[in-house]
Amino acid sequence: MKKLLTTTLLGAALIAGAAHAQDKEHLRIGVDVPYEPMEYRTADGELTGFDIDLGNAMCKQIKADCEWVVQAWDGIIPGLLARKYDAIMSSMTINDERRATVLFSDPYIKPPSAWFVPAGSSIETIYPQSLKGKTIGVQRGTLQDNYVTDMYGDVAKISRYTTADDLVLDMDAGRVDIAFLDFPVGKSTLLDSKEGHYKTIGGMITEPEKYFGEGFGIAFRPRDKKLAERFNEALATLKQDGTYDKIYDKYFKTGE
Amino acid sequence: MDQLNAWFTQLLAGNAIFTANTLGFYWNGLVTTVQLVFLCLLLGILLAIPLAIGRGSKRWWIKWPIYAYTYVFRGTPLLIQLYLVYYGVVFFNGIQDTIFWEVFKDAFYPALIAFTLNTAAYTTEIFRGAIKNTAKGEIEAARAYGMSKGLMMRRIILPSAFRRALPAYGNEVIFMLHASAVASVVTIMDLTGAAYYVYARFYAPFPAFIFVALIYLCLTFSIMFVFRRLEKRLLAHLRPRGA
Numbered sequence A: 001m002k003k004l005l006t007t008t009l010l011g012a013a014l015i016a017g018a019a020h021a022q023d024k025e026h027l028r029i030g031v032d033v034p035y036e037p038m039e040y041r042t043a044d045g046e047l048t049g050f051d052i053d054l055g056n057a058m059c060k061q062i063k064a065d066c067e068w069v070v071q072a073w074d075g076i077i078p079g080l081l082a083r084k085y086d087a088i089m090s091s092m093t094i095n096d097e098r099r100a101t102v103l104f105s106d107p108y109i110k111p112p113s114a115w116f117v118p119a120g121s122s123i124e125t126i127y128p129q130s131l132k133g134k135t136i137g138v139q140r141g142t143l144q145d146n147y148v149t150d151m152y153g154d155v156a157k158i159s160r161y162t163t164a165d166d167l168v169l170d171m172d173a174g175r176v177d178i179a180f181l182d183f184p185v186g187k188s189t190l191l192d193s194k195e196g197h198y199k200t201i202g203g204m205i206t207e208p209e210k211y212f213g214e215g216f217g218i219a220f221r222p223r224d225k226k227l228a229e230r231f232n233e234a235l236a237t238l239k240q241d242g243t244y245d246k247i248y249d250k251y252f253k254t255g256e
Numbered sequence B: 001m002d003q004l005n006a007w008f009t010q011l012l013a014g015n016a017i018f019t020a021n022t023l024g025f026y027w028n029g030l031v032t033t034v035q036l037v038f039l040c041l042l043l044g045i046l047l048a049i050p051l052a053i054g055r056g057s058k059r060w061w062i063k064w065p066i067y068a069y070t071y072v073f074r075g076t077p078l079l080i081q082l083y084l085v086y087y088g089v090v091f092f093n094g095i096q097d098t099i100f101w102e103v104f105k106d107a108f109y110p111a112l113i114a115f116t117l118n119t120a121a122y123t124t125e126i127f128r129g130a131i132k133n134t135a136k137g138e139i140e141a142a143r144a145y146g147m148s149k150g151l152m153m154r155r156i157i158l159p160s161a162f163r164r165a166l167p168a169y170g171n172e173v174i175f176m177l178h179a180s181a182v183a184s185v186v187t188i189m190d191l192t193g194a195a196y197y198v199y200a201r202f203y204a205p206f207p208a209f210i211f212v213a214l215i216y217l218c219l220t221f222s223i224m225f226v227f228r229r230l231e232k233r234l235l236a237h238l239r240p241r242g243a
Helices: A002-023 A050-061 A073-081 A143-152 A164-173 A183-192 A225-241 A243-251 B002-012 B020-055 B060-075 B078-091 B100-105 B108-132 B136-144 B149-186 B191-202 B205-234
Strands: A025-031 A064-070 A113-118 A135-139 A157-161 A178-182 A198-205
Touching: A025 A050, A025 A073, A050 A064, A050 A225, A050 A243, A113 A143, A113 A183, A135 A143, A135 A164, A143 A157, A143 A178, A143 B191, A157 A164, A157 B191, A164 A178, A164 A183, A164 B078, A178 A183, A183 A198, A225 A243, B020 B060, B020 B108, B020 B149, B020 B191, B020 B205, B060 B108, B078 B100, B078 B108, B078 B149, B100 B108, B108 B149, B136 B149, B149 B191, B149 B205, B191 B205
Parallel strands: A025 A064, A135 A157, A135 A178
Antiparallel strands: A113 A178, A113 A198
16 A cells, blocks of 8 residues: 555655656856856856856746856867757857857857947047047957058057057057957956046947957757757847847946 | 979978968067067166276275175076066055156066166176176286276277177176066067967967077077177187187
């Protein structure tokens, strides 16, 4: 009798478990931290960032139960293929090399670059005329460097720095009139650490693709076409209902 | 010849790095490097001559400050001196509002100042050694002619000291050319700066740096050639007869 009861209970639990799995599918997403503001830990050790917030919102949209798996960058694609997790959402730039091994979702963000000027700068707009004779600071060899060199190399002087810190030092000194940086880098080195002394102008720059790339995508195993499709649909919905913009503004607020 | 031509064409085919654009960067870098090195050597030698004479002075208040200067500038890395001049000056409050800022705003002049002070220190010591090694007999002969100290310095000691200093100074010129590569860390687009740029843009360290190394090599050979010719002419009296 007792045995029968146990079996019945166990069976019931199993059925309940299966039913639970059916209405809430369990997904694991690989991520490499920290890479502010895309993915990082708060002071209490909690995962947060643009990728995390957007990923969770998408999971909610497709009615899946998502778990984040922290994985170092160099093993992140092998980990996906080895089924340690089902997707990668970790600021991964879409490119043809990676396309050969993984399936990408639609790009969900293009990492924005932005122009930074001292608070009292006379530069108000970004045109070749307004930058004429000015000194533009960039990090050497970055996509921002390539963009500025091609667009404004003829009219402005371009100072190339090895690190953003050197650039900030010369901007404080007044040797650089305007800097063009990866937005998160500029935000942490100029906007946040010297609050009130710098501002961005001209908004976020993410085009053209020739310089700024295809953007970041979620990576799946090539055979999981259906899953990728569901994430694409979820992304489209979130973009339409304003959730996406809310998350974007939370991490890429320009303060203009 | 055809074969060589074909090989060369093949070598350049599919070459995305050495386009007219990047060669332009290298050319501008070459001009900047030559300007910088030439100017700092010129200013350095103008500074070094009086300093070398003063360094041999019997008066302590002339001798010791010069010694301290050469000691400091020969005893610290050029890179540190460059950093101090370039990033250091901005910590003087309000320098942005003085006329000095016109000089220090651009990266070229701070680099020129650091390089000049550095090479002047070395050149001073080279000249001082040469002056000190003037043959006693020449000085005695000059005295016997009743020359004043100034005249003796001008006509006897300095000309022969220059000749003796020439080989060592030739080395200093070459060292200075090579040392000028550090200018790229303060945003100057010299030869090394151009190479860094090409490297960073194309992720191609070998082509970028080997090409620039070849340019430096050509420059070095030109300098060596000039100094060989000078030495041959000016030190003719030291050569064995009939050679």
